[in-house]
Amino acid sequence: MDKKNKVDQVDEQIIHILRHQGRITLQELGEKVHLTGQAVKNRIEKLEDKGIIQQYTVNVNCPVYGFPLHALIRLEAGIPQKIPLTVFLAKCGCPVLHCYQITGRQVYMLDMLFRSMEDQKRILLKLQKYGICTVDMVLQSLELPET
Known part of the structure; x- marks a missing residue:
C-alpha cells in the first residue's frame, strides 16, 4: 500500500466494525473507536476518497x-x-x-x-x-x- 492510502489502527477498527455492523450510527461507531461521530464521518469520507471503502452492500438471507x-x-x-x-x-x-x-x-x-x-x-x-x-x-x- 502506498503512503497516500495508508490507514492507521483507528481506520482499521472503523473498517472492521462497518463490515460487520453496516447500519451502526456514526455516534455508536465513534463511541467504539473513542472519537466523535463527526470525526468518524470525516475518516469514513477520507477512506471513500482514497477508494478503500468502495460501496455499501446488503447481505440477504x-x-x-x-x-x-x-x-x-x-x-x-x-x-x-x-x-x-x-x-x-x-x-x-x-x-x-x-x-x-x-x-x-x-x-x-x-x-x-x-x-x-x-x-x-x-x-x-x-x-x-x-x-x-x-x-x-x-x-x-x-x-x-x-x-
Whole structure:
C-alpha cells in the first residue's frame, strides 16, 4: 500500500466494525473507536476518497428471499463467444453475487444463486457454451469469531 492510502489502527477498527455492523450510527461507531461521530464521518469520507471503502452492500438471507441454492461455479472458458460472458451473466435471470477472473488462462469463478435445480441446470447448459464448468454447492456460511 502506498503512503497516500495508508490507514492507521483507528481506520482499521472503523473498517472492521462497518463490515460487520453496516447500519451502526456514526455516534455508536465513534463511541467504539473513542472519537466523535463527526470525526468518524470525516475518516469514513477520507477512506471513500482514497477508494478503500468502495460501496455499501446488503447481505440477504437467500433461502428466505427465494434462492435456496447457492453455487460456486468454476468456468474454464474456451473460445471467446459472440456474447461476452459478463453480458450473458447480467441477463441470465439468476443473481450473480460475484464474478472473478482467477489465475489460469480465461478461468472464472462465479458465485451464483438459484431458485431451483431446474434453473441451475438451465444456466449450466448455457454456460457450457463458454467452456468447462465445475460446480460446488454451498452447504452453509460460517460465522467467523470477532478478533
